[in-house]
Amino acid sequence: MIYSEVRNFYLQYRGKKCVIGYSFLGREIYAFHTGSPFGRQFIAVYAVHGREWICARLALEHIRRGTTVGGFVIPLVNPDGATISETRDAMWKANARGVDLNCNFPADWGQGRLNTRVRGAENCIGDYPLSECESAALARFTLRVKPYTTLAFHTKGGEIYWEYGGRGDKKGAEIIAQSCGYTPKRIAGSSGGYKDWCISALGIPAYTVECGDDKLAHPITSLGDIAECRDILKYFTDNYGRKEIHEKRA
Numbered sequence: 001m002i003y004s005e006v007r008n009f010y011l012q013y014r015g016k017k018c019v020i021g022y023s024f025l026g027r028e029i030y031a032f033h034t035g036s037p038f039g040r041q042f043i044a045v046y047a048v049h050g051r052e053w054i055c056a057r058l059a060l061e062h063i064r065r066g067t068t069v070g071g072f073v074i075p076l077v078n079p080d081g082a083t084i085s086e087t088r089d090a091m092w093k094a095n096a097r098g099v100d101l102n103c104n105f106p107a108d109w110g111q112g113r114l115n116t117r118v119r120g121a122e123n124c125i126g127d128y129p130l131s132e133c134e135s136a137a138l139a140r141f142t143l144r145v146k147p148y149t150t151l152a153f154h155t156k157g158g159e160i161y162w163e164y165g166g167r168g169d170k171k172g173a174e175i176i177a178q179s180c181g182y183t184p185k186r187i188a189g190s191s192g193g194y195k196d197w198c199i200s201a202l203g204i205p206a207y208t209v210e211c212g213d214d215k216l217a218h219p220i221t222s223l224g225d226i227a228e229c230r231d232i233l234k235y236f237t238d239n240y241g242r243k244e245i246h247e248k249r250a
């Protein structure tokens, strides 16, 4: 099971690490620090959607490869949803309460085209923004770290989303594209996502990477199927934002 895989990795990880919160069913949500403890820090999140749990394995690979710039990798934001997908409902995206965590952030909450208040496998917005312990833990941790950028890894489609409400920085998406070959894209009609919240409320550039060719079926179970994503984190953090940061300080 992916949760025990991440948990075992956490137990033997020698770097800085912490538990940022707990899922509804009491599973731990782990964060791993990589790279420099000084200067700007990034946050990268994975497996916000249950059936996209292969992204947690990608996160462990990103941690193994390491980064120079410092930041936090959160491999499994939705451990309950991943377990549901692995055991009884392969297509499940939501958390254990039937709320889609990526519709639960305070960014035009409830305004998405597919949003619903009906609990189930996907698209349910929850009772109010950050009503879920997993999304609340991630928001709280993000506000504490104050990252200069965030990345969210999902499956699938081979696309990179970088814009929300007319804001965002396409340059970062182009750097990600250099690493994996995916296409930077705008999406319309979606709201309440982690990236949406980072861009609109925190005012930082934020990205969603949809890993894996669209022809693949959910859930993707082999890291080999998204092998092109293995270097994204290192490549992106090595190449994004240096100049802009200097300009800001000058």
Ligand SMILES: [Zn+2]
Binding pocket: 048, 049, 052, 154, 155
């Ligand atoms: Zn997703």
